[in-house]
Amino acid sequence: MHKKLLIPGPTEVSKEILNEQTRYLIGHREKSFSDLYGGLTDKISKFFQLTDDYKPTVTTASGTLWFDIIGRSIVKEKALACVNGAFSKRCAQTLLSCGKETDILEVEMGKSIKPEMVAEKLATGKYDTLTVCHNETSTGVRSPVAQIGKLVREEYPDIIFAVDAVSSMAGDKTLPSEMNCDIIFGSTQKCFALPPGLAVALVSNRAIERAKNVPNRGAYTDLVDIFEFEKKHQTPFTPNISLLYALDKRMDLLLEETYDNVYKRHLDMANFTQKWANKHFSMFPEAGYESITVSCINNTICKDVKELNQRLAERGYMISGGYGKLADKTFRIGHMGEWTLAGIKDLTLAIDEIWGLQ
Ligand SMILES: Cc1ncc(COP(=O)(O)O)c(C=O)c1O
Incomplete structure (x- = not known):
């Protein structure tokens, strides 16, 4: 059973969405692909009410790829990684394993990250990147990202604020303009109710500009490259086209529901x-x-x-x-x-x- x-x-994924994956494949450098992908990213922009300050992208990899993208393309000198559970800890460890200096602000499991804790650390002036997990799936804790983002925007405009919304995006509130963040990403196997394998990310122009000045960005983790290809409604490498069909259908359903x-x-x-x-x-x-x-x-x-x-x-x-x-x-x-x-x-x-x- x-x-x-x-x-x-x-x-749970419905048959309607699963069936979308049985469509015939198309070449990812064909116009038909750009039509599909451009249409999909337009729907994502509409659903998440993106202003001109943000761009959407869909990566063929689960959400963890974004820990690596932040580590390789965003952190310049030093990051502050907030840890309140298993996934935020993995993010911190990933930044470190990308060779980036990272301080960890850790609270007990079950607790949220509070703006005042972040404010105290940021006041040292040591950081160019901040990471927070919006919805710690290991503990069921939701951190007040919008308030943390407000603090960063108002007092530390040079800091790139990246938010893991892997298990909250397309369920909870995650509009980047309300979260005051630069990067926010979610995995398709969570609230998008798709099979695993894609991550949806909304990225500020500031973050893309930052990435241009960060060396050794790798291949799959090169944020600049990702958004160069976005201009042509393409992805740098062969994407999971079948899942993109399914996501396109999901975005229709989400837009319909509002x-x-x-x-x-x-x-x-x-x-x-x-x-x-x-x-x-x-x-x-x-x-x-x-x-x-x-x-x-x-x-x-x-x-x-x-x-x-x-x-x-x-x-x-x-x-x-x-x-x-x-x-x-x-x-x-x-x-x-x-x-x-x-x-x-x-x-x-x-x-x-x-x-x-x-
Ligand atoms: C909050 C959070 N961040 C990151 C991840 C890792 O995401 P993925 O398994 O899609 O790579 C998960 C997975 O459950 C998660 O819940």
Whole structure:
């Protein structure tokens, strides 16, 4: 039996989207490709309400590629990487492994990054790049990126602010103009509800200009090259054309639903899940900073989540255990992409029945 995915990525993908990938291939230097890709990036610009200050791109690689792009094409002298979970830690480690000096501002798992913490570090004047994870999927914590971005914009205009929105873009609010960021990226297997393999990124002209002055940008990680090809509605290397067809369809559906309604649908699912979790368990993230695309719930009744998943599988569902050290202490429900409140209600009802929750 097919298990519907309520894990925080990959998420459930509809047949309608899956079928888009069965189209015949086209050459990526043909006009037909530029028509497809140019049309797709126009739809992305429209959905994320891009001003002339930003450009969209779609890379054939999952979101992690953007850690490398930031490391290779953006950091000049020194970065400040904010860490509050497994993925933000991976970002920090990637910058270091790209050979870039990086200071780490780390808070305990479950906590968010706060503007005042960032302000204190930036006041040292040592940094040209700042990275923050908007939605820490490992802990279900949402950091106040818009406020952090406001601080950077107003006081440190030379800093390039890059935001990992891998598990929140196209679900939560991620308009670059509202986030006051230079780079924001998301992976297709999360809120875009596509198979894995692409990342959507929105990049400021300032970031592209910065990249021109950063040496040793590599090939796949050369931001300047990426946007040179964008001018021709092409990508520097052979892209995953089948997935681009699927993303083009997804953007049609997102535009039809509208940005505001997509956000509201995710918020409704999050509010319902949090209420349910607080009735029977408790939420892992500090109050007020809960993700709206993935709920990380304390397993306060110490039940076996693996066994729960086996029982849920019989009903055609799959949720996720806790991440890494949080494996037995928490469990996670991904409510992103195509999911609706009705689906989340069915899932929680199934958990109520299996665990005998009243
Ligand atoms: C917040 C966050 N950042 C980065 C990543 C890595 O993204 P990908 O697996 O698409 O490379 C993930 C994956 O789950 C994530 O949740």
